[in-house]
Every structure is written in C-alpha cells, then in structure tokens.
Amino acid sequence: MTMYPEEDRGGMDRRGAGEEMRPGGGWLSPVPEGHPASALLCAEAVRTHCAAVTEHVDSGASELFTWHPDRVHAIADYVASTIRQRYPDLQVPYHSRWRHFESGGVDRWQVLCERAGLSGPEHREERARIGIDLVIPSVLLDAGAGPDWRYRDPASDLVLTRSEGLGVASFVLFARGGFSAAPGDPLRADAERLQRIDADSIAHAFQVAQHNPLVGLEGRAGLLRRLGEVMEATPALFGRPARLGNLFDYLKAHAVNDRLDASFLLRTLLVGLGPVWPGRIVIEGVSLGDCWRHPAAPGGLVPFHKLTQWLTYSLLEPLEDAGLTVTGLDALTGLPEYRNGGLLFDFELMVPRDASFAAEPHAVEEPVIVEWRALTVTGLDLVADGVRQALGLAEADFPLARVLEGGTWAAGRRIAAKRRPGGAPPFSIISDGTVF
Template identity: 55%
Template sequence: MSSRPAGLEGQDRAAPDEAARQLLSAEAVRTRCHDIMAAAERDELTHFQWHPGKVVDIASYVAATIRQRFPNLAIPPHSRWRHFEALGYHLAPAHPSDDAESRAEVARRAIDLVIPSVLLDAGAGPQWHYRDPRHGTLTRSEGLAAASLALFTGGGLSADPGDPLRTDAERLSCCDEHSLARVFQAGADNPLVGLRERAALLCRLGGLLQGHPAIFGTPARLGNLFDHIAAHASHGCARAPDILALLLVILGPLWPNRLSQDGIALGDCGRHPASRDGYVPFHKLTQWLVYSLIEPLEAGGLRVVDTDHLTGLAEYRNGGLLLDMGALTARDRRLLAHPQPAGSEAVVEWRALTVAALDLLRGAVQQRLGSEQEAPLSMAQLMEGGTWAAGRAVAARARRDGRPPLNVLSDGTVF
C-alpha cells in the first residue's frame, strides 16, 4: 500500500508540500516528541521538569497492573473494540468457510461503526454521563463508546432504512446538535463538552466522504474504506503507517481552527521551540483510529503489519500517570490549578513528553514481565494492559473525581 493515497491524483489536487507531508506521519510524531524529551533531559524546558529515576517505579507499577488485569499476559491491543466488548458488542467473527465478500462486509460494518465512535471520543468533561439500560451509568470514554454504539445500532448513521448497520455520507451530512444530544443524553443538566463541535465534525466527515469517490464510492459509504485499503495492500498486507498517512490526508480538513502549512491541514499538531522545526504533531485520535481499525481489517482477510511504527497516544491518562507518579513536575504549580488551552505550549510540552516516555516505559515494562510473554510487548499492549489503566487508578486515588492532574480545555475534537 502506498503512503500516498491512491484515488486522489485525478482530483486536480496539488501534491502536499514536502515539509507539511512529513508532519503527517507517525515518524514525525516520534522524532518531534523525542526532541522535547531531549530538551527535558537537559533541563531546558519552560513548563516541566523530567525525573528519569521515576521511570523504574512507574514501570514496576505498570507491570503489576498488567499482571493483575491479564495474569496469563494475553494482553489485547489498545482499541475501541475493548470498550465495545465490555458492552457486550463483539466484532462479528469471520470463519474460514466465509467467502471473500462475506468477510469484506464484516470489515465494512465494523469500520462503519468504529470510525465515528473514535472521532467522537474526545474528552467528554467531568459532568457528563450516559445511562445504558444494561450497564448502568457510564462516564468519559466508556460512556462515549456506549452512546456512539447506540447511535450506530439505532440506524442513526444509515441512509438506508432497510440496512441500519452502516454509515453513509448522506446521513452524516445531516447530523445536527439536537439529534446527537438526544442519543448522547446530553442537556443542560448533563453537559457534554463540545457537543456542537462533535455534530459539526460528523457533518464535515460526510462531506469529505463525498469528496473522495475513488475511496468511499458513490453513494459514499464509510465502510468502503476497506475495499480501498485491500486494493492497495501488498500480498494481503497493509502497513499501519501507510493507513495512518492515508487517513491524515483524508481527515485533515475535519479539524477546525488547527495549524496548517502551505494550505495543508496539520491536524492534531502544536508548536514548541524545542522541536527541530517548531512543530510537534501528535495525531492522537487518528492513531487511535488506526489501532482500532486493525481488527476490522484482519476480519476482512488482511494482515496489518508494522504496527509498532505508530506511537503511544498523547492523552490525559498516559500523561497523567507521569505527573501523578512524579516523573514530571510542573515548574509552576499554578499550571495544574487551572484548565489549559489544548494548543498552549505547556500542554504541547506535556503531551510530547508523554509520547516519548511511553517509548521508554515500553522497554522497562518488558524487562519486568520477563520471558513469560510469547512475543515482545507491543505499544498497543502497553497502553491497554498497563499505562491507561494505571493512569486512571492513580488519578482516582489522588483526586476524588478521578480527573487528570492537568486539565485541558477541550472543543470535543482533541483528547
């Protein structure tokens, strides 16, 4: 599969500027975040100090968390499917006897569900909750998973009344704040951060699908992404970094009020003077989307390779773990007392250190797990088995409401 999205050449679209294109990659996330870590190791950062001696303690705690949650060390990957499975909704299994089209349709339906769900999974805020008839009151990411699942299974994303389990551009383009609020049970007494922005994001997604008929077909359906990736796979293998590059180009215009370079939307990207070029990309939601697409693509018969070229995710549980356990300390404690803008230098610094620290933690946790694992610990397993759950547990002990140690002002499309 080529890192340049096929099907775009005929749309009279200029090739992205090389510098901007390079920022739309997992490699750029890793290198720029390690630029910030290098400055931290020299004690040159403005907002945070790095205490590498704490990595040993955090690695031990994460390894213990993994052993508690997965005693046999059969750790699933970090993915939206873990939330769905907890809700009793599993990816439809494909059997060896299934024909290629049956497997492809399983993959299409899974993609139809998981992409909107991931895109809607920015911070919900501390006050919002979702009442699920089977699982009770859910908050934050679990609640957003349940609400987005209800939106999908209720036919809210389908333009075909006879086929509710699909996501069509026509229907996405009609999403509005009131209909989303109804499904997500949001209102004045149950405020969901960025509700209007989430609805607008779904509308923009519909327009983007219609603008890429070579990828999503006519009429445009989100699940047709499977067919595009399969057509450009090499011997049945699709590279995770190439899938990310494809999605970053397609989804770049989704994100409002973000940085751009030479007319190219840079998505989830900030600025920091310690980076080699002043930019620090994170692509948190899009990378988590790629992690969450692996199982659907494999259900369709593809093999996704080079997944460890992706990075850890710059989000508040992973980053909160570092702050709560002392690997990071704020130079000015007032920074932790007030919500910070997502694009502020302090938040960019925190998120970059989070990504770089996850690389360090992965090796340290692997050492503590020893040779009991059949294969080396993947980044997706580190996050699912350990850092995310550990970050949540430490936050719950430190603060009654379990909020992260540093709060970020969200517009519903980051974190």
C-alpha cells in the first residue's frame, strides 16, 4: 500500500491506508503490511479462499453440497439471453447502486444535478464528491429489505420494493439533506450528522410502519453511526471536518495519469471503512467484517467483503465522471448474495445434500451458508467466461461488473420469479442488515 507524505489539500492527512493512526487523528484499526489480517483484506483473498472451498466440495468431501460444473453452460446461456433481452445493443452499464437510483426509468441523479446547477464539465469534481456522499450511505443501507416492505416514491408515485425501494428511499433522504450537517447545503454526507442517525430516523425516511416492516432497522442505523465515527477519526480519507466526498481528493491524489487500480480502491475501502462493520471475527484487534469460518479454507477463514465490493463497483461511475479511469476491474469478484447465489442454486450448480435445506431460515455464519457463498464466487467466474463466449465479447470489453448487471443478478431475479410466488429467493437467510 502506497504511503504518502504530510498533510496537504485542505487538511487531509496523506498517510498510507495501512498505517496506524489513533482515534481522533486517523485510522481506527491498525492494519500495517505484515499484519495477519492484511492478507484477507483484498479481492484476491476472496477468490482464492472461495476456490479452496470449491475444490473441497468438488472432491466430494463436503457434507453440505455437491458441485455440478456441467450446469455452467446452461446458466451462461440463460444469463446471455437475459442480457440480450435487457440490453439488445450489449451496452451494459456497471452493476452498481446507480441502477437503483434509476428505478422506474427516472434519472433522479441527472434531475438532482440540474436542479443544483451542477451539470457541465466545470462541476465534474464536485459532482464526484456529491456522488460519493450519496452512494456510500446508500450502499450501507442496501441489505435485504425483507419480503413485506414497500416504498412509495413521492416524486413518481411508484411503489418500489427490495433494492430498488431501498435505493430510491436513500436517494430521497440524501436529497433532502438527511446526511448533511451544513444548513443550506443538503447535498453532502458529514460525520457530524451521520453520528446522530437513529433507527427512528431511518424508519421515518423509509416509510416503516407496523404493516410495512423493514428487516434490520437497528443494524442499518448502527452502520451509519459507525460510519460517522470512522470518518471523523480518519482525516487521511475524509478530511476535517469529515465529509465522505473528500474521499475523491484522496483517490485523485493516488491516481497515476488519472488511472486508478480497482484493487487499490477496494483495499482503501476495506482498510478505511473496516471499523464500520460489527465486530465478528477479529485478528489482533482488526475486525475482518464479512469474513466467516470454513474448515476447507486457508486458515479456516473465507472473506467475501460483499458490501465493500458492491461499494467499489458503485464508486466507478462518479470517479469516471470526474475524469479518472479505474483499471483492473476483474480483480474484483462476483457478489455472493441471494440473487447471484440464488441463480446458481436454482440451476443446481450446487446441490445441498440435505433435502430439507431450503425449508428453514439459516444464519449467515452457518457453514452451509458460508459454503454456498464461496461456491457462488467461484461459479460466477465460470459463468462470466461462458457468457462472454455466448456473446462473442472479450473480457476487456465485458468485465465482470457488466456480467453481473446484465446479467447474473437480473437472471437470478428472473428465475426466482418463475419458480416462486413473489420472486422470493430459493431459501431464507436471517439478516441483521449488515451483510445482505
């Protein structure tokens, strides 16, 4: 990880993302090079540890699943047909939170920028800061909503559910100044304000009521409060006073010829935002976040970093709008959640040995869920290769971020709608609002 010199650019401390700094002056959790947690805080670890679990299952040694790679071809064809239906010209955008902001065919971001006088190339860097202010809290609020929650968009009167509803609800909350501590300047996300957000604030903004329950309400509010605390304690990324949009200046300073590697972006987020996640598995003081135990994985641990990778994908568009090019996108992995993983499960790429598996809800830390998620990561890479072959596209032209959007996530929802009333996932996972 690149180290950098003393403060510059508006009081932002240019210290390296692996350096220890104390609360009130920088990093909340030390993750220097050589720390035993460091090797798990990257996409490469996600891919290699998931591959080890897949090899375990493929060998027949697993008591939980069997593995059927002969199904990859059928899945790839189904995904390719989904892409052709949704994007006949094959011009597929990135899989990101921005797609949810466009729910119902409404380009809410463009409207917001026009109303704020932020259109045009002269405002592109401030647009990026505001885009980061918007998308980070929105992604943290994006865990599964549950089957019964609905959101009525006040602007369009559309009734939205699941990720689309969560996306639009968080967009409206942001546009109204819900994350801003600056009177008269609503389009920002400040540590001071985020630290004051409680479950009632989220419930009101997301139209939660007894007849309209939202899963993981306390968990969502807790994530935003911890986000504010981490921001305030990390001026290296977020400046003083701490604002999420200041992350753009940090990333721009580390771009080389306006090019930024995706692995650097993810590593920055994993180290910088690591303390946001609830304490689960901790190695020498460092919480590993979305990382779980499985005996077949190296060191017995499987990192997924699903929400942080989702956030990385969701930062691509504001960064590119500001003139930065993010390279090496396929270093990132597929996202092991109930749409991507549900697609592979529905097509029987992985088959549970217990025939009653889908009958009961499962906790996220259960070995059977960890194993399913690991198989999903490996399976998505295999399916992505098959999709590119089916579409006649090269990896450079159709990175995983487009395969997911076009794509596996939509195909997972499509097959679920055909197989189960309301399009429910093939099985239920108990969520606290911080993983799915």
